Amino acid sequence: MNESSTNRQDCDAIRFPTSDLRRYAARDSIFVEGEASTDVFEILQGAVMVLRNLSGGRRQILDIAGAGRFIGLAARATHDCSAVALKETSLRLHSDNRNDVGPRGASLMRAIYDEIHRLRDLATALGRKTAEERLASFLVALLDDSGASPVEMNLPVSRPEIADHLGLALETVSRNFTALRCKNVISIGRGARLTILDPSALRQIAD
Amino acid sequence: MNESSTNRQDCDAIRFPTSDLRRYAARDSIFVEGEASTDVFEILQGAVMVLRNLSGGRRQILDIAGAGRFIGLAARATHDCSAVALKETSLRLHSDNRNDVGPRGASLMRAIYDEIHRLRDLATALGRKTAEERLASFLVALLDDSGASPVEMNLPVSRPEIADHLGLALETVSRNFTALRCKNVISIGRGARLTILDPSALRQIAD
């Protein structure tokens, strides 16, 4: 029942069938839980979310990754989660050669270690942090991802997606955005625009 | 103010200074968050928990690992979490040679991939599962860890530790043990003794 844009078979994804480059439009599926896994993807442009689906329409967004990041890591026979493009995205394929010891193998290894670190952060937030602490942690992670200190940024995802990343209801996310704004820690602009007014206060709240 | 048994410097841990084997008593610290990380440990006997500490005495137990498992994976300059022995435990040290392509490197790689898979399971449980679903998921993981299908098992951890693993209060854990018992899914014996009466029902609840 879904329109073709969410289907890998007939979208931009295979525009370069003989190349190791692939392009996706917003909401395009990159890979699906249970699918045979062969490759690792490097994000050249755009953004991707990695998620698990549960019964009852529930979902957990495990990662929100931008340019420079790898996805599809650590799959053995099949993927244990799905990946969806958040906007126009181009990926480079890397055959998952675990025995590659050269510079490419080293950067994959580093990416795998970062993945574990991020998942530990996420599990700690989901298990033992309050809603406000989770939101602050999320914003700090975005801040750190973006290299230097871009006090002003564009949120890569909307409220429902932040909620499914932080294990909250979207209304709770909205309420805590407001709470942080009232404390003058952030400033909320039009649409996805957001300014971190007080990064150190944000980090302190994030704990 | 703590007795020496919780201190790495003066416990059994360095009984074999020139060997790659180390022994720990229950509650001994194996490594601590922030500590320089050099090696990976293979659990030969015993059990270990890996955890993060937060402000306010909160903690998140990220992993509960038994014999055959590796811990200390994915540390770069320093460990990003701590590890504590749950009982008498012996570990073998592996220098973390990421460029090892041989059989040892392959088994480390497999362990790293398993680690990521487990962390994704945990994050999904903590973010989007109910208390009963989390407890069922925990018991299913123990069941699968233990190889075949040992319908009868010994819980490696007590109620407070299960609570800090599942992001719940210990009373909530206890109440949900009772709930599963009332549904005839499990049977609770003396001490840490526990019997899985209906594994498939347990898996269904775990979702």
Place this chain on the structure above:
DNA sequence: CGGAAAATTGACGGACCTCAAAATCTGTGG
């Protein structure tokens, strides 16, 4: 400008937490 989508805000309820007491288990000594 105008309709639809997204975000915010409000009221209320529920799942889980906190505090507290009772029950059970463990280990020690008589």
Place this chain on the structure above:
DNA sequence: CCACAGATTTTGAGGTCCGTCAATTTTCCG
């Protein structure tokens, strides 16, 4: 073997943070 004390687990009562449902406001975009 039993008694007793401490620790662990279970059970109970009440409170709170967050979820659900719903209305309003703001933003998006043709």
